[in-house]
Amino acid sequence: MARLELERGTDVLLLETGDALLLEPFISIPQILVDIAFASDAMAVTPTWVDVSADCRAYQFRKGRQHELDRMQSGQATIVLDNSAGNYWPDNAGGTYYPNVIAGKKIRIRAKSGGVTYPRFVGFIDEWLPQWLSPRTGQGPYMVVTATDGLEHLANTIISSAGEAAELSSTRVSNMLDEASWPAADRDLKAGAETLAATGAISNLNIRDHLQKVSESELGVLFVAFDGDMTFHARSTRSNSPYDTSLATFGDDPAEMHYVSLNPVIDRTLLYNEVRLTRTGGAEQSAEDTTSQSTYGKRTYRGTALLNSTDIAVNVLCGYLVARYKNANKLRMRSIEIMPQGSPNELYPKVLSYDISSRITCRLDQASLDAEYFIEGVEESCDASEMNWRTLWQLSDVSTELYTPAERTDSLWVLGADTAEWDTIVGGEATNWESVNGTTANEATYVTQTNDSSPVKDDLHTCDNMPAGNATIASVTVYLRIKQTGSVGDYQTTVIPIVEVGGTEYAGAAKNCTTSWATVSHTWTLSPDTGIAWTVAEVNALLIGYRTTPNAPAFDEKGQVCWCYAVCVNTPTW
CATH class of the missing domain: 2.60.120 (Jelly Rolls)
Known part of the structure; x- marks a missing residue:
């Protein structure tokens, strides 16, 4: 009896002659779309985008943090553009984009897959770096463009003002974004729970540093979403829809989404059995777990210059953090790596949709691991010439982060x-x-x-x-x-x-x-x-x-x- 072999990615399907053959639409590697707002100011509300996708040869980006106690880092992207036509030489008066091949221009990356266009990155160009396939002969010129997202813009914005009133954390974020001239349409701010103290007069305040303290005081997170929105998630955000439900299960069973690698570990990175926190103008507050200290030895987490309005509020945070991090007795999933071209129809819609705070399930049968995780960081790379796509998510344990405090x-x-x-x-x-x-x-x-x-x-x-x-x-x-x-x-x-x-x-x-x-x-x-x-x-x-x-x-x-x-x-x- 004749047999037919069909390949899709790394999977081979064997069919006997006479079997019914059902072919689902095949999704190839996504089309990378790159646009640069050459003629627009950096903070323009409606940038005029110019499509340079035809020149894109590869790109990669990373954003977020390794775990939930880290600070969110600025998103960074690298895009490789073919410069054979010379359009990316800044002094080429005959170039298509002259005289706007300069640093600071807004850039966005999108991916089109299965008829859907997904935003990947929005940021600002830091540098144009000329390169050649043959540097000695000057053959094969290309331009490496590096960019960072809006967090880097905030890091370079210093303000002095009359100060901020006592207000919710989310209100403080909004006011600081106003000071940075961040477009109101490019924000997604969830309502905060923590009331922050009034600042008094502000002198030479770094906006990003201040907003990092807002996040620490709230136990929230500030990041730039794939679509470029400055996004603030309060500490209750991940308890609510759509973050209260796992979106997919990645495991080693046939019916589950497949991964390339998991990175589980039992370690002391997030082991703290004493927490000491101090707000600006307040007394140090602390909480400890003596049983954990007896088991592991004392390990102290310390935070200073918090913005909370009362010492009592800071004391609540101390107790909460000790309860979350007093034990190191189970596997912690640090990251998961996925190469979606192996199962493109199932995996591309997921790796292109899941952003920071998205909730997934990871399973590893041999380790009896079956747990839910929040995405804390995203790394992504694509090489069009090799048809290669890689996504890595940094993770945090849902059961730890959503620990219910004691009465x-x-x-x-x-x-x-x-x-x-x-x-x-x-x-x-x-x-x-x-x-x-x-x-x-x-x-x-x-x-x-x-x-x-x-x-x-x-x-x-x-x-x-x-x-x-x-x-x-x-x-x-x-x-x-x-x-x-x-x-x-x-x-x-x-x-x-x-x-x-x-x-x-x-x-x-x-x-x-x-x-x-x-x-x-x-x-x-x-x-x-x-x-x-x-x-x-x-x-x-x-x-x-x-x-x-x-x-x-x-x-x-x-x-x-x-x-x-x-x-x-x-x-x-x-």
């Missing part, structure tokens, strides 16, 4: 007054709120109010924001330290913990005073304003305080409060 208890200390109706201050403080604030009770300073007042008298105070920008909130509790003057036998005074949520005051249960100081509290597991779980916005706008007993008999006994604060039990989400 935490955050104290929200009084910061100022909203309503001050209690009539007497004892101890020398100037205001009611200063008489009851602090991280510990001071029984020498307090406020008093007789219980014969009708209507009731309220003191309401502003307090700290929650450290976590996103969280599931289990409860909010208001604590008071109270006592009364006079004898309880005559009349027992009561004080009522209160909160204001959504512009409405809500009272807890009345608390009996005695002649000795005692701490009392009332807990709201749900928002009294909505009847459902508290939101971060509600807690951050919360007013807390205390109230006299309504319609009490006219006795001389007075309620006293020396301390007021709130506690929020929550689980941060990222």
Whole structure:
């Protein structure tokens, strides 16, 4: 019986004569499209692109970082252009692109495959480097063009200004891009979770350095996407669509996407069991895991000059990072390499679509490895003459990065007054709120109010924001330290913990005073304003305080409060 052999890449399909033959459309190596905006300014909103694809012989680029604790590096591209016609000599007045063969021009690379055009790189030309196939004879001239993406532009932009207000991390990114004259249409900024402190006046600030600190403070990432958009992913971005689902499985089973190589390792690169972080103007915060230190020895991760608005927020990050990186007990996939020409119909659409933060699955049966990873870096090369394409992705473990923080208890200390109706201050403080604030009770300073007042008298105070920008909130509790003057036998005074949520005051249960100081509290597991779980916005706008007993008999006994604060039990989400 006759046999027919069909080759596709490295695969050979054997068919017996008489078998039904189904041929899917064959996708060859993608067509590389290169455009240069010769006549446009670098920051032009709508560059005028000139197609030089016919001269392209090869290209390669790389961008991103090796793992999630690295800084994002500027994307770098190298393009080889045939210069036989002499169009890329900068002083050739007869050249097609004269006099615009200069550094700084915008360049983009795209790839066309299966009828779809995919963006690969957008950046700015750093240099034109003449080369020859035969340098001695000057035969075969070609031009090597090197370019870097928008992160390099930011690295060379220094500003001085009146400064930035306290604002969300994503707002800070947007404002810095405005300072750098980065086109608004070329941005993709996800909403941040972290509030950054005001900067004060800015002098000689490097925008890229500042935005790197924004990313560190947010636990986010700033990079330039394939289409040239300056892209900011907040720390919660990868928890949400489309990054919450693996896009493809690359493995060694026949039904899975094939790879050339995996690069797994068990190492100490990302092993940290002590974290020390400091924000600008703040005290060093730290967290540690003594069990891990006993197992591996102490390994410290240190960060400085963070931009967070409070030390509490920095402390949250410390605990989170220790929890993520305290163990080195499983394979870590550093990278995966793919040569899609082996299975072009399946692989080219993937290697041309998956950018930083895309989520994939890697499987290696012999190592019992089956895990999901985020792409952190991309390397790509194409040589048209050899019909060769190579893609390498640097990876980070999803289960490590999306670690769920433990439940935490955050104290929200009084910061100022909203309503001050209690009539007497004892101890020398100037205001009611200063008489009851602090991280510990001071029984020498307090406020008093007789219980014969009708209507009731309220003191309401502003307090700290929650450290976590996103969280599931289990409860909010208001604590008071109270006592009364006079004898309880005559009349027992009561004080009522209160909160204001959504512009409405809500009272807890009345608390009996005695002649000795005692701490009392009332807990709201749900928002009294909505009847459902508290939101971060509600807690951050919360007013807390205390109230006299309504319609009490006219006795001389007075309620006293020396301390007021709130506690929020929550689980941060990222």
